[in-house]
Amino acid sequence: MKGTEVWIKVEGTRTDETGERETIVFETQGRLYRRGEAYYLFYQESELAGMEGTTTTLKLEPGRVTLNRMGSVSQKQVFEEGKVDRGEYTTPFGRMPCEVRPSRVEVSLTANGGHINLEYELLLAYQSLGFQVLRITIREAR
Template sequence: MSVRSLWIFPAIKEHRDMKKDVWLTISSQQQFAGCDEENIDLQTAATLYERGGKYYIAYEESELTGLEGTKTTVKLDGKTVALIRTGTFPSHMLFAEDERHVGLYQTPVGSEMAIATHTSRVHNTIGENGGHLIIDYTVEVDNSLMGEHHFEMTVSTKPNIQVV
């Protein structure tokens, strides 16, 4: 009788965090109760990076968005998206399909208010070469519907552009 030894070595994967400069195209439609639809379209430079299997997009807000002095980071984890703002107007919003989440929002006058988001759709194809994100959601303040929102972000890689 012979004995065979079988050694199984787990595959060792070298992990390197990815980071690259990208170009964002953002389109947002907002419909507030009793008001006309508001559309916002903008393009900006950003950084796309991967850490721990999740993708992140970070960019500086500008005067055009009314959030000057604020850094926005979008954390993508499959069909869950976190929007984290730091700086002048800090906030944290979470979007997960068919879920309701409550977060804090700091108003321009410095007070905080709790807002709830109910997300009806998250479509995310963003990876290391860019992609597309769509989020449809409603916003509630004090359990009252304030508006319906449609958000789209396209991430395009761009060579030789420095993000400052």
């Protein structure tokens, strides 16, 4: 697989029902390539996110992001504004139903990078984990 080698900055902020906020930021290298109208972004998850040994693939289309994780954690979710997506989150400890309720899905990319903004409510095992904001910035590695 070819494509562009890129630097990826992932910034995730979770706000729970009490208003408490937690932010995780990590940077990693990955690959970005285009097939048809969609871009694909591949990267390895970090220990910081609790998903070491997991490869994340994002299929990026205007107004739609498909997340696919494989490895120590597996998950497939589709983010589209106003559409609830139900999936499954699998860890070494078992499987749980996972649901996303996106309120904002923005994808702005070229072959050299760009950004993705996702805002959504996340439910795991039917319990809300609060409101999530995920910002991913992609730039060509030099």
